[in-house]
Amino acid sequence: MAHSPTPSVDNFDRKILDIVQVSNRTTSDQIAEQIGLSPAAVQRRLKRMRAQGIIQADVSVINPKAIGYAMTFVVQVTLERERVDLMHNFKKEMNANRSVQQCYYVTGSSDFILIVTAVDMEGYDNFTREAFFDNANIKSFQTNVVMDPVKVGLTIPIDDQQD
Amino acid sequence: MAHSPTPSVDNFDRKILDIVQVSNRTTSDQIAEQIGLSPAAVQRRLKRMRAQGIIQADVSVINPKAIGYAMTFVVQVTLERERVDLMHNFKKEMNANRSVQQCYYVTGSSDFILIVTAVDMEGYDNFTREAFFDNANIKSFQTNVVMDPVKVGLTIPIDDQQD
């Protein structure tokens, strides 16, 4: 965390990002037409932004139900002690745990907030056992069952700016 | 919620999903080699899964910092009354609000849990004003500032199964 390799995102980049973050299978020709650039220029910019880490990844979003993961949970975890090494350990565990879709370290009432998927309640129960009860440093956790995933995804508001 | 349109996801499909949910720019040849199928077969399966909605979307994940969205928040919202029409309204508003990355309707202590991005604290303040204070049906909300987005994304654990 010591270097920022010059963002350099202009308005053309922003327009491209706004499109690909919704659908990255949009062809360069389509993007080019929409933003008023040549297909090659669009490709060059995409390649540059992927290399620079502005575009972090290109992924398919899978319908959880299609593969039997019918339930989603939002879990708030409070640690016993906020020691740096224990926290680092917890982060590593969450990264490794395939049931954990997302994990945020937050300020406020709890320490971590997780988005967890499971096949069913029994599957979630197993997850809590493995992830929490076997962990001495976890003070408490509170579960919210998701009844409706109103909005999912990681779309970021991208607006034009005057550079 | 009355019909499941025949999942029909076999182990080849699962292996393909496991790859494309991490990187959907992997070529059919690469996937084919990894799972032991021909490139054309892989393509056919991908096309089918996209048509069936098993693959919901194909998106680029953008680094929020690259476009100036440096802060993330987890917000828990409690409504005054859980009336169906008011809830439906709230869902629509969250879907339309570009600051709201994710929105879950949950059971438990609060009604909705949001993941919100903002340029800075002032941007978040503006968001709360527009989204919450102008809404008579919102009882309370509690904000957690994300200090470390330990794990983001929507990867789902996909394992082989015996069909």
Add this chain to the structure above:
DNA sequence: GGTGAAAACGTTACGAG
């Protein structure tokens, strides 16, 4: 499901502004 040809797409080199 596999094979191969045709079409579409992404990539790169070149010249121009």
Add this chain to the structure above:
DNA sequence: CTCGTAACGTTTTCACC
């Protein structure tokens, strides 16, 4: 330094087996 055009290599698509 970045654009657009055009040639090139790769990938996807589709008809057929």
